[in-house]
Amino acid sequence: MMSNLLEIRNISKSFGHKAVLKDVTFNVPAGLIVGFIGDNGAGKSTTFKTILGLISQDRGKVKIFGKENLDKHIKFKEDIGVVFDAMNLPAHLTIKQLNHVFKKLFGAWDQDHFYRLVHSFSLPMDKKVNTFSRGMSMKLSVAVALSHNAKLLLLDEATGGLDPSSRDDLLNELKSFVDKSNGGILLSSHIMTDVEKIASHIVIMKDGEILLNEEKDKVLESYTVIDVDEGQLAELDEEIVLAKRNHGSYWSVLVSDQQKLPNGVTANTISIEEISVFLTRSEDIERSVTD
Incomplete structure (x- = not known):
């Protein structure tokens, strides 16, 4: 049985009278990329926030690496790489300075890998991060997420603001991460071709409900x-x-x-x-x- 890095079981969440997540269930198994598709407002970001414990669900369970309540297991925090649409990286620092910060922050920080990605994403080493375009910030966030030996990546609209060739580079890096580490990725996007290119599994959400949860090849066949x-x-x-x-x-x-x-x-x-x-x-x- 392939192990699930992430299991979401019957998650429901309401804000006031509005049900935002309705009995959501799906997995991210090791070695797979799960494409998470839905219009804006479908509940994708709420799902991410629930997974990360930033908001609490009304019902249901989230298990990461087989455990609930990840906050109690600090040592696993490094094993998750997160990229949100608006990432908060220290604005006044350069990539070179950030590297020193992350060296202290992450026990498993891989400077060589980080610099290779920064180079491959054509990011400037000595410019302050707050001068970066949205696309550049996204690439930097992905480079960080891929450089501390995480096993599970949670990427919410991580290809947003990127031109097609940058998106291609980024998707290839994600693919190679999964191939090399047998890690798993939950990738939300409303750019369908991105998902179709690299996801092996498709989850489609509308109005907080899962409408489809299936292997991509099976869907296409x-x-x-x-x-x-x-x-x-x-x-x-x-x-x-x-x-x-x-x-x-x-x-x-x-x-x-x-x-x-x-x-x-x-x-x-x-x-x-x-x-x-x-x-x-x-x-x-x-x-x-x-x-």
């Missing part, structure tokens, strides 16, 4: 959207219908297994992006799909 009339719709096996939309004379239906389609119904090839848009825009979600 088996899932499809079909257009059918009322008669054909009635013939579909309910088990495979995930969501449907009415277009007047016909229905578009997202199904999870194109092998089970009735004769005469043709399957279209479909990208993760199209599936995500279909799920998050659909008026009738049959039920959430879990593994």
